[in-house]
Amino acid sequence: xxxxxxxxxxxxxxxxxxxxxxxxxxxxxxxxxxxxxxxxxxxxxxxxxxxxxxxxxxxxxxxxxxxxxxxxxxxxxxxxxxxxxxxxxxxxxxxxxxxxxxxxxxxxxxxxxxxxxxxxxxxxxxxxxxxxxxxxxxxxxxxxxxxxxxxxxxxxxxxxxxxxxxxxxxxxxxxxxxxxxxxxxxxxxxxxxxxxxxxxxxxxxxxxxxxxxxxxxxxxxxxxxxxxxxxxxxxxxxxxxxxxxxxxxxxxxxxxxxxxxxxxxxxxxxxxxxxxxxxxxxxxxxxxxxxxxxxxxxxxxxxxxxxxxxxxxxxxxxxxxxxxxxxxxxxxxxxxxxxxxxxxxxxxxxxxxxxxxxxxxxxxxxxxxxxxxxxxxxxxxxxxxxxxxxxxxx
Numbered sequence: 001x002x003x004x005x006x007x008x009x010x011x012x013x014x015x016x017x018x019x020x021x022x023x024x025x026x027x028x029x030x031x032x033x034x035x036x037x038x039x040x041x042x043x044x045x046x047x048x049x050x051x052x053x054x055x056x057x058x059x060x061x062x063x064x065x066x067x068x069x070x071x072x073x074x075x076x077x078x079x080x081x082x083x084x085x086x087x088x089x090x091x092x093x094x095x096x097x098x099x100x101x102x103x104x105x106x107x108x109x110x111x112x113x114x115x116x117x118x119x120x121x122x123x124x125x126x127x128x129x130x131x132x133x134x135x136x137x138x139x140x141x142x143x144x145x146x147x148x149x150x151x152x153x154x155x156x157x158x159x160x161x162x163x164x165x166x167x168x169x170x171x172x173x174x175x176x177x178x179x180x181x182x183x184x185x186x187x188x189x190x191x192x193x194x195x196x197x198x199x200x201x202x203x204x205x206x207x208x209x210x211x212x213x214x215x216x217x218x219x220x221x222x223x224x225x226x227x228x229x230x231x232x233x234x235x236x237x238x239x240x241x242x243x244x245x246x247x248x249x250x251x252x253x254x255x256x257x258x259x260x261x262x263x264x265x266x267x268x269x270x271x272x273x274x275x276x277x278x279x280x281x282x283x284x285x286x287x288x289x290x291x292x293x294x295x296x297x298x299x300x301x302x303x304x305x306x307x308x309x310x311x312x313x314x315x316x317x318x319x320x321x322x323x324x325x326x327x328x329x330x331x332x333x334x335x336x337x338x339x340x341x342x343x344x345x346x347x348x349x350x351x352x353x354x355x356x357x358x359x360x361x362x363x364x365x366x367x368x369x370x371x372x373x374x375x376x377x378x379x380x381x382x383x384x385x386x387x388x389x390x391x392x393x394x
Contacts, residue, residue, distance in 0.1 A: 149256060193236055
Protein backbone atom coordinates (compact mmCIF):
# COMPACT_ATOMS: atom_id res chain seq x y z
CA UNK A 1 0.00 0.00 0.00
CA UNK A 2 1.39 3.40 -1.01
CA UNK A 3 1.81 5.77 1.97
CA UNK A 4 -0.26 8.94 2.00
CA UNK A 5 2.95 10.98 1.82
CA UNK A 6 6.67 10.27 1.51
CA UNK A 7 9.87 11.97 0.41
CA UNK A 8 12.70 10.61 -1.72
CA UNK A 9 16.21 12.05 -1.95
CA UNK A 10 19.24 10.87 -3.90
CA UNK A 11 21.50 13.45 -5.50
CA UNK A 12 24.62 11.26 -5.73
CA UNK A 13 26.10 10.66 -9.17
CA UNK A 14 27.04 6.97 -9.36
CA UNK A 15 30.05 5.96 -11.46
CA UNK A 16 29.92 2.18 -11.70
CA UNK A 17 32.16 -0.15 -13.70
CA UNK A 18 35.42 -2.05 -13.84
CA UNK A 19 37.44 1.14 -14.56
CA UNK A 20 35.23 3.69 -12.85
CA UNK A 21 38.19 5.13 -10.90
CA UNK A 22 39.55 6.58 -14.12
CA UNK A 23 36.66 9.06 -14.18
CA UNK A 24 37.63 10.82 -10.92
CA UNK A 25 39.91 13.48 -12.51
CA UNK A 26 37.14 14.43 -14.94
CA UNK A 27 34.74 14.92 -12.02
CA UNK A 28 37.25 17.18 -10.26
CA UNK A 29 37.78 19.24 -13.41
CA UNK A 30 34.03 19.66 -13.90
CA UNK A 31 33.86 21.29 -10.45
CA UNK A 32 36.90 23.43 -11.19
CA UNK A 33 38.97 22.05 -8.29
CA UNK A 34 42.53 20.74 -8.27
CA UNK A 35 43.64 20.48 -4.61
CA UNK A 36 41.74 17.51 -3.17
CA UNK A 37 42.21 16.15 0.33
CA UNK A 38 42.33 12.36 0.29
CA UNK A 39 40.89 10.71 3.40
CA UNK A 40 41.66 7.06 4.04
CA UNK A 41 43.19 4.85 6.74
CA UNK A 42 46.61 3.33 7.29
CA UNK A 43 45.51 -0.20 6.36
CA UNK A 44 44.20 0.89 2.96
CA UNK A 45 47.41 2.80 2.30
CA UNK A 46 49.40 -0.31 3.17
CA UNK A 47 47.26 -2.46 0.87
CA UNK A 48 47.84 -0.02 -1.97
CA UNK A 49 44.15 0.75 -2.52
CA UNK A 50 44.34 4.39 -1.50
CA UNK A 51 47.63 4.71 -3.34
CA UNK A 52 45.88 3.53 -6.52
CA UNK A 53 43.54 6.51 -6.32
CA UNK A 54 46.31 8.93 -5.33
CA UNK A 55 48.54 7.84 -8.22
CA UNK A 56 45.67 8.12 -10.68
CA UNK A 57 44.67 11.68 -9.79
CA UNK A 58 48.32 12.76 -9.54
CA UNK A 59 49.01 11.46 -13.05
CA UNK A 60 46.03 13.47 -14.31
CA UNK A 61 47.25 16.75 -12.85
CA UNK A 62 45.22 16.77 -9.62
CA UNK A 63 47.78 15.87 -6.93
CA UNK A 64 46.39 15.72 -3.38
CA UNK A 65 47.05 18.82 -1.34
CA UNK A 66 46.81 16.62 1.76
CA UNK A 67 46.49 12.92 2.55
CA UNK A 68 45.00 12.09 5.96
CA UNK A 69 45.24 8.45 7.12
CA UNK A 70 44.78 8.62 10.90
CA UNK A 71 41.10 7.58 10.92
CA UNK A 72 40.07 5.01 13.56
CA UNK A 73 37.73 2.03 13.09
CA UNK A 74 34.96 4.10 14.66
CA UNK A 75 34.86 7.69 13.45
CA UNK A 76 34.83 10.27 16.24
CA UNK A 77 33.87 13.92 16.68
CA UNK A 78 37.44 14.86 17.59
CA UNK A 79 38.90 13.23 14.49
CA UNK A 80 36.39 15.03 12.26
CA UNK A 81 37.29 18.42 13.75
CA UNK A 82 41.01 17.68 13.37
CA UNK A 83 40.64 16.72 9.70
CA UNK A 84 38.68 19.90 8.97
CA UNK A 85 41.51 21.95 10.49
CA UNK A 86 44.08 20.15 8.31
CA UNK A 87 41.89 20.77 5.23
CA UNK A 88 41.94 24.50 5.91
CA UNK A 89 45.64 24.53 6.81
CA UNK A 90 46.58 22.99 3.44
CA UNK A 91 44.14 25.13 1.44
CA UNK A 92 42.32 22.07 0.04
CA UNK A 93 39.31 22.57 -2.20
CA UNK A 94 37.63 19.15 -2.34
CA UNK A 95 37.40 15.79 -0.57
CA UNK A 96 38.04 12.27 -1.86
CA UNK A 97 37.19 9.57 0.71
CA UNK A 98 38.67 6.14 0.04
CA UNK A 99 37.51 3.54 2.54
CA UNK A 100 34.70 1.88 4.42
CA UNK A 101 32.03 3.26 6.70
CA UNK A 102 34.30 4.98 9.22
CA UNK A 103 36.31 6.83 6.57
CA UNK A 104 33.20 7.84 4.66
CA UNK A 105 31.35 9.00 7.79
CA UNK A 106 34.42 10.98 8.84
CA UNK A 107 34.50 12.63 5.41
CA UNK A 108 30.81 13.46 5.64
CA UNK A 109 31.40 15.06 9.01
CA UNK A 110 34.32 17.09 7.64
CA UNK A 111 32.20 18.28 4.75
CA UNK A 112 29.52 19.44 7.20
CA UNK A 113 32.05 21.34 9.32
CA UNK A 114 33.51 23.03 6.24
CA UNK A 115 30.22 23.79 4.50
CA UNK A 116 28.72 25.28 7.65
CA UNK A 117 31.96 27.20 8.40
CA UNK A 118 32.27 26.00 11.97
CA UNK A 119 35.10 24.42 13.96
CA UNK A 120 33.11 21.83 15.89
CA UNK A 121 30.78 19.27 14.37
CA UNK A 122 28.98 18.87 17.69
CA UNK A 123 27.46 22.31 17.11
CA UNK A 124 25.61 20.80 14.12
CA UNK A 125 23.90 17.97 16.00
CA UNK A 126 20.23 17.44 15.27
CA UNK A 127 18.02 16.06 12.55
CA UNK A 128 17.78 17.82 9.18
CA UNK A 129 18.45 21.20 10.75
CA UNK A 130 21.36 22.09 8.44
CA UNK A 131 21.21 24.37 5.40
CA UNK A 132 23.21 23.77 2.22
CA UNK A 133 26.03 26.11 3.20
CA UNK A 134 29.23 26.36 1.14
CA UNK A 135 29.65 23.65 -1.50
CA UNK A 136 32.72 21.45 -0.96
CA UNK A 137 33.05 18.93 -3.84
CA UNK A 138 33.02 15.44 -2.35
CA UNK A 139 33.76 12.06 -3.98
CA UNK A 140 33.51 8.70 -2.23
CA UNK A 141 35.33 5.53 -3.28
CA UNK A 142 34.01 2.67 -1.09
CA UNK A 143 36.39 -0.21 -0.32
CA UNK A 144 33.75 -2.46 1.21
CA UNK A 145 30.43 -3.60 -0.19
CA UNK A 146 28.20 -3.10 2.81
CA UNK A 147 27.61 0.27 4.41
CA UNK A 148 26.01 2.03 1.45
CA UNK A 149 27.29 5.20 3.09
CA UNK A 150 28.47 6.46 -0.29
CA UNK A 151 24.91 7.53 -1.10
CA UNK A 152 23.15 8.13 2.21
CA UNK A 153 22.13 11.34 3.93
CA UNK A 154 23.47 10.30 7.32
CA UNK A 155 26.84 10.31 9.04
CA UNK A 156 27.29 8.11 12.13
CA UNK A 157 30.05 9.55 14.31
CA UNK A 158 31.08 8.48 17.79
CA UNK A 159 30.86 10.90 20.69
CA UNK A 160 33.78 9.62 22.76
CA UNK A 161 32.89 11.68 25.83
CA UNK A 162 29.40 10.16 26.07
CA UNK A 163 30.24 6.72 24.66
CA UNK A 164 27.47 6.88 22.05
CA UNK A 165 27.23 7.04 18.29
CA UNK A 166 25.58 10.20 17.01
CA UNK A 167 23.68 10.46 13.75
CA UNK A 168 23.92 13.62 11.65
CA UNK A 169 21.03 13.52 9.18
CA UNK A 170 20.86 15.92 6.26
CA UNK A 171 20.71 15.70 2.46
CA UNK A 172 23.79 17.91 2.50
CA UNK A 173 26.02 15.13 3.84
CA UNK A 174 25.43 13.14 0.64
CA UNK A 175 28.55 12.97 -1.56
CA UNK A 176 28.47 14.50 -5.02
CA UNK A 177 29.70 11.26 -6.60
CA UNK A 178 30.22 7.62 -5.62
CA UNK A 179 32.75 5.55 -7.54
CA UNK A 180 32.08 1.80 -7.62
CA UNK A 181 35.09 -0.07 -8.98
CA UNK A 182 35.67 -3.81 -8.41
CA UNK A 183 39.39 -3.22 -7.88
CA UNK A 184 38.66 -1.56 -4.55
CA UNK A 185 37.15 -4.67 -2.91
CA UNK A 186 39.27 -7.43 -4.47
CA UNK A 187 41.59 -7.56 -1.44
CA UNK A 188 38.78 -7.59 1.13
CA UNK A 189 39.25 -10.69 3.36
CA UNK A 190 36.59 -13.40 3.26
CA UNK A 191 35.11 -12.67 6.69
CA UNK A 192 34.93 -8.93 6.01
CA UNK A 193 33.35 -9.67 2.62
CA UNK A 194 30.75 -11.83 4.38
CA UNK A 195 29.94 -9.42 7.21
CA UNK A 196 29.72 -6.32 5.01
CA UNK A 197 27.53 -8.25 2.57
CA UNK A 198 25.13 -9.11 5.37
CA UNK A 199 25.25 -5.47 6.47
CA UNK A 200 23.95 -4.49 3.02
CA UNK A 201 21.31 -7.22 3.22
CA UNK A 202 20.22 -5.88 6.60
CA UNK A 203 19.87 -2.37 5.18
CA UNK A 204 17.63 -3.68 2.41
CA UNK A 205 15.46 -5.88 4.65
CA UNK A 206 14.94 -3.20 7.28
CA UNK A 207 14.21 -0.60 4.58
CA UNK A 208 11.34 -2.76 3.28
CA UNK A 209 9.96 -3.79 6.67
CA UNK A 210 10.23 -0.51 8.63
CA UNK A 211 7.22 1.71 9.22
CA UNK A 212 8.50 4.45 6.86
CA UNK A 213 8.89 2.24 3.79
CA UNK A 214 7.79 3.60 0.43
CA UNK A 215 7.60 2.27 -3.16
CA UNK A 216 10.85 3.88 -4.32
CA UNK A 217 12.88 2.62 -1.38
CA UNK A 218 11.29 -0.82 -1.87
CA UNK A 219 12.45 -0.90 -5.50
CA UNK A 220 16.06 -0.21 -4.55
CA UNK A 221 15.96 -2.64 -1.62
CA UNK A 222 14.56 -5.57 -3.58
CA UNK A 223 17.12 -5.05 -6.36
CA UNK A 224 19.84 -5.09 -3.70
CA UNK A 225 18.56 -8.33 -2.16
CA UNK A 226 18.51 -10.04 -5.55
CA UNK A 227 22.12 -9.03 -6.23
CA UNK A 228 23.25 -10.12 -2.77
CA UNK A 229 21.53 -13.50 -2.92
CA UNK A 230 23.06 -14.18 -6.33
CA UNK A 231 26.61 -13.00 -5.58
CA UNK A 232 27.59 -12.99 -1.88
CA UNK A 233 28.36 -16.70 -1.49
CA UNK A 234 30.10 -16.72 -4.84
CA UNK A 235 32.38 -13.80 -4.00
CA UNK A 236 33.33 -15.39 -0.67
CA UNK A 237 34.22 -18.63 -2.47
CA UNK A 238 35.88 -16.88 -5.42
CA UNK A 239 37.28 -13.58 -4.10
CA UNK A 240 38.94 -12.61 -7.39
CA UNK A 241 35.63 -12.68 -9.30
CA UNK A 242 35.52 -9.00 -10.28
CA UNK A 243 32.03 -9.24 -11.77
CA UNK A 244 30.61 -10.57 -8.49
CA UNK A 245 32.57 -7.94 -6.56
CA UNK A 246 31.03 -5.20 -8.69
CA UNK A 247 27.55 -6.67 -8.20
CA UNK A 248 28.04 -6.60 -4.43
CA UNK A 249 29.29 -3.00 -4.57
CA UNK A 250 26.19 -2.02 -6.51
CA UNK A 251 23.96 -3.95 -4.10
CA UNK A 252 25.41 -2.04 -1.15
CA UNK A 253 24.75 1.26 -2.92
CA UNK A 254 21.17 0.30 -3.78
CA UNK A 255 20.52 -0.78 -0.19
CA UNK A 256 22.03 2.48 1.04
CA UNK A 257 19.70 4.51 -1.17
CA UNK A 258 16.79 2.40 0.10
CA UNK A 259 17.32 2.84 3.83
CA UNK A 260 18.33 6.47 3.43
CA UNK A 261 14.85 7.09 2.01
CA UNK A 262 12.85 4.93 4.42
CA UNK A 263 14.78 4.04 7.57
CA UNK A 264 16.20 0.95 9.23
CA UNK A 265 14.89 -0.61 12.46
CA UNK A 266 15.67 -2.68 15.53
CA UNK A 267 18.81 -4.33 14.17
CA UNK A 268 20.47 -0.95 13.68
CA UNK A 269 19.15 0.58 16.90
CA UNK A 270 20.64 -2.23 18.97
CA UNK A 271 23.71 -2.43 16.73
CA UNK A 272 24.48 1.27 17.14
CA UNK A 273 24.25 0.83 20.91
CA UNK A 274 26.60 -2.16 20.85
CA UNK A 275 29.08 -0.18 18.79
CA UNK A 276 28.94 2.79 21.13
CA UNK A 277 29.16 0.82 24.37
CA UNK A 278 31.29 -2.19 23.41
CA UNK A 279 33.29 -0.82 20.45
CA UNK A 280 32.53 -3.78 18.20
CA UNK A 281 32.54 -3.66 14.36
CA UNK A 282 29.20 -2.55 12.95
CA UNK A 283 28.96 -5.11 10.14
CA UNK A 284 29.73 -8.03 12.47
CA UNK A 285 26.98 -6.91 14.83
CA UNK A 286 24.46 -6.59 11.98
CA UNK A 287 25.19 -10.17 10.89
CA UNK A 288 24.64 -11.47 14.42
CA UNK A 289 21.49 -9.51 15.20
CA UNK A 290 19.62 -9.72 11.88
CA UNK A 291 18.14 -13.26 12.22
CA UNK A 292 17.15 -12.67 15.85
CA UNK A 293 15.38 -9.36 15.19
CA UNK A 294 13.64 -10.78 12.10
CA UNK A 295 12.23 -13.63 14.19
CA UNK A 296 10.97 -11.08 16.73
CA UNK A 297 9.43 -8.90 14.01
CA UNK A 298 7.83 -11.78 12.11
CA UNK A 299 4.25 -11.43 13.48
CA UNK A 300 4.18 -7.74 12.43
CA UNK A 301 6.24 -8.00 9.24
CA UNK A 302 4.76 -11.04 7.50
CA UNK A 303 3.70 -9.18 4.37
CA UNK A 304 7.06 -7.46 3.95
CA UNK A 305 9.10 -10.59 4.57
CA UNK A 306 6.93 -12.71 2.28
CA UNK A 307 7.33 -10.16 -0.52
CA UNK A 308 11.12 -10.43 -0.23
CA UNK A 309 11.31 -14.21 -0.53
CA UNK A 310 11.42 -14.36 -4.38
CA UNK A 311 14.33 -11.91 -4.35
CA UNK A 312 16.13 -14.01 -1.75
CA UNK A 313 15.71 -17.54 -3.12
CA UNK A 314 14.37 -16.99 -6.64
CA UNK A 315 10.85 -16.84 -8.04
CA UNK A 316 10.56 -20.55 -8.84
CA UNK A 317 11.65 -21.70 -5.39
CA UNK A 318 9.46 -19.10 -3.66
CA UNK A 319 6.42 -20.11 -5.74
CA UNK A 320 6.70 -23.68 -4.47
CA UNK A 321 6.23 -22.52 -0.86
CA UNK A 322 2.63 -21.99 0.39
CA UNK A 323 1.78 -18.28 0.69
CA UNK A 324 1.23 -18.47 4.44
CA UNK A 325 4.71 -19.94 4.95
CA UNK A 326 6.72 -17.50 2.86
CA UNK A 327 7.45 -14.96 5.59
CA UNK A 328 8.90 -17.66 7.83
CA UNK A 329 10.80 -19.03 4.86
CA UNK A 330 12.41 -15.62 4.35
CA UNK A 331 13.55 -15.50 7.98
CA UNK A 332 14.90 -19.05 7.64
CA UNK A 333 16.73 -18.17 4.41
CA UNK A 334 18.55 -15.29 6.11
CA UNK A 335 19.53 -17.51 9.02
CA UNK A 336 20.72 -20.21 6.62
CA UNK A 337 22.83 -17.70 4.70
CA UNK A 338 24.59 -16.46 7.85
CA UNK A 339 25.29 -20.06 8.88
CA UNK A 340 26.78 -20.81 5.45
CA UNK A 341 28.98 -17.74 5.72
CA UNK A 342 30.04 -18.84 9.21
CA UNK A 343 31.24 -22.15 7.79
CA UNK A 344 32.86 -20.61 4.71
CA UNK A 345 34.42 -17.46 6.12
CA UNK A 346 34.18 -17.57 9.91
CA UNK A 347 31.33 -15.04 10.10
CA UNK A 348 30.58 -14.43 13.77
CA UNK A 349 27.20 -15.70 14.97
CA UNK A 350 27.32 -14.74 18.68
CA UNK A 351 28.01 -11.45 20.44
CA UNK A 352 30.33 -13.28 22.81
CA UNK A 353 32.53 -14.12 19.81
CA UNK A 354 33.17 -10.38 19.41
CA UNK A 355 34.27 -9.99 23.02
CA UNK A 356 31.03 -8.39 24.20
CA UNK A 357 30.74 -8.76 27.97
CA UNK A 358 27.42 -9.99 29.35
CA UNK A 359 27.62 -7.40 32.12
CA UNK A 360 27.38 -4.65 29.48
CA UNK A 361 24.12 -5.83 27.92
CA UNK A 362 21.88 -3.79 30.25
CA UNK A 363 23.78 -0.63 29.39
CA UNK A 364 23.48 -1.51 25.70
CA UNK A 365 19.71 -1.95 26.08
CA UNK A 366 19.39 1.43 27.80
CA UNK A 367 21.40 3.08 25.04
CA UNK A 368 19.38 1.41 22.27
CA UNK A 369 16.13 2.87 23.63
CA UNK A 370 17.38 6.34 22.67
CA UNK A 371 18.12 5.39 19.06
CA UNK A 372 15.68 6.83 16.52
CA UNK A 373 15.68 3.65 14.43
CA UNK A 374 13.75 1.90 17.19
CA UNK A 375 10.71 4.08 16.50
CA UNK A 376 10.14 2.68 13.00
CA UNK A 377 10.76 -0.99 13.79
CA UNK A 378 7.62 -2.92 12.74
CA UNK A 379 7.17 -4.44 16.22
CA UNK A 380 7.44 -2.39 19.41
CA UNK A 381 10.69 -2.84 21.31
CA UNK A 382 10.93 -1.87 24.97
CA UNK A 383 13.86 -2.39 27.32
CA UNK A 384 12.83 -5.91 28.33
CA UNK A 385 12.46 -7.05 24.72
CA UNK A 386 15.75 -5.47 23.64
CA UNK A 387 17.52 -7.16 26.54
CA UNK A 388 15.92 -10.50 25.62
CA UNK A 389 17.18 -10.15 22.02
CA UNK A 390 20.66 -9.31 23.29
CA UNK A 391 20.74 -12.42 25.47
CA UNK A 392 19.47 -14.57 22.59
CA UNK A 393 22.27 -13.21 20.41
CA UNK A 394 24.89 -13.53 23.12
